Amino acid sequence: MNATGESPAIAVEGLAKRYGDLMAVKGIGFEVRRGEVFGFLGPNGAGKTTTIGMLCTLVRPSGGAAYVAGHDIVGERDEVRRNIGLVFQDPTLDAYLTAEQNLRFHGELYGLPREAMNERIAQVLRMVDLADRKDDKVETFSGGMKRRLEIARGLLHSPRVLFLDEPTVGLDPQTRAAIWSYLSRLRDTEDITIFLTTHYMEEAEYCDRIAIIDHGEIVVLDTPGALKASVGKDRVQIATGDDEAAITALRDRFGVEAGVHEGAVTFAVPSGEEFVPRLFAELGVPIRSVHVARPSLDDVFMNYTGTTIRDAEAGSADMARRMMRR
Numbered sequence: 001m002n003a004t005g006e007s008p009a010i011a012v013e014g015l016a017k018r019y020g021d022l023m024a025v026k027g028i029g030f031e032v033r034r035g036e037v038f039g040f041l042g043p044n045g046a047g048k049t050t051t052i053g054m055l056c057t058l059v060r061p062s063g064g065a066a067y068v069a070g071h072d073i074v075g076e077r078d079e080v081r082r083n084i085g086l087v088f089q090d091p092t093l094d095a096y097l098t099a100e101q102n103l104r105f106h107g108e109l110y111g112l113p114r115e116a117m118n119e120r121i122a123q124v125l126r127m128v129d130l131a132d133r134k135d136d137k138v139e140t141f142s143g144g145m146k147r148r149l150e151i152a153r154g155l156l157h158s159p160r161v162l163f164l165d166e167p168t169v170g171l172d173p174q175t176r177a178a179i180w181s182y183l184s185r186l187r188d189t190e191d192i193t194i195f196l197t198t199h200y201m202e203e204a205e206y207c208d209r210i211a212i213i214d215h216g217e218i219v220v221l222d223t224p225g226a227l228k229a230s231v232g233k234d235r236v237q238i239a240t241g242d243d244e245a246a247i248t249a250l251r252d253r254f255g256v257e258a259g260v261h262e263g264a265v266t267f268a269v270p271s272g273e274e275f276v277p278r279l280f281a282e283l284g285v286p287i288r289s290v291h292v293a294r295p296s297l298d299d300v301f302m303n304y305t306g307t308t309i310r311d312a313e314a315g316s317a318d319m320a321r322r323m324m325r326r
């Protein structure tokens, strides 16, 4: 129970997973409230899929405990499974069946009453705008349509918690936006909690709260707004005639450490708007353009992990390549 007297949709305490010598998840703890859209944000290999696998009862924890919809993920696996819907990275639809047949098959597995089945199938197909394609075989669907059908299937048995592992990975930006509009709509129409993983910063913005996970640990957890505010600094980028001279002048005259990122001299200051007029007056190096930005989730990630999510992913890809060569 929490302060509002409601038990959380997900409660996690010291949850850990070891694979041989590797601690993939290092004793994490958090709570997800009922009705929340909660995101796990982190680079490839951070431990997101392993965590979601444990919460869904597919991966056995090495330590700690977790409760989903009030049920123990180790001691009450069947109860947990009845109360959750899954949308995973690897598609598991039957391509040679129609959209409706796929849903019906799933509904039967979950023991949905026959009388309720037709109405619920129609309802979930409407939710993801696939009602008019219900009699088409899945093999004729685009990647985005398949993902939408998987979401519909995950919702069919009215789960209390819907788990989505990277729900928009591999989709084009327009389709990704459409998936997010369906997920946002769900929040209004169903009594459901959504737990998802992503490595897209811009998608984390849609979540009520996010946990940033890196190397198997939760680095920080809060609303996207509070996380951005916690960085407390604006990012200023200037294009100059002489970057080296500008960096030296910033250090000597303003005590600000700058570097060149994305082709511009870049630094962080508490209030960009107040700083820019002083910059023009006192830098002593010609400035061609100035760009001031409020902190983004990229800055949050950088602030708490010391790296950008892209660099972290490039690093893990390098590591994977090195492992392959051995």
Ligand SMILES: Nc1ncnc2c1ncn2[C@@H]1O[C@H](COP(=O)(O)OP(=O)(O)OP(=O)(O)O)[C@@H](O)[C@H]1O
Pocket (backbone or CB within 6 Å): 019, 022, 024, 042, 043, 044, 045, 046, 047, 048, 049, 050, 051
């Ligand atoms: N079955 C397994 N056996 C051994 N190691 C594993 C296994 N599953 C995951 N790992 C390792 O655990 C770590 C965390 O992996 P996980 O898949 O949870 O990360 P992730 O954040 O979900 O990344 P991705 O987005 O790439 O799936 C990685 O180092 C991975 O190689």
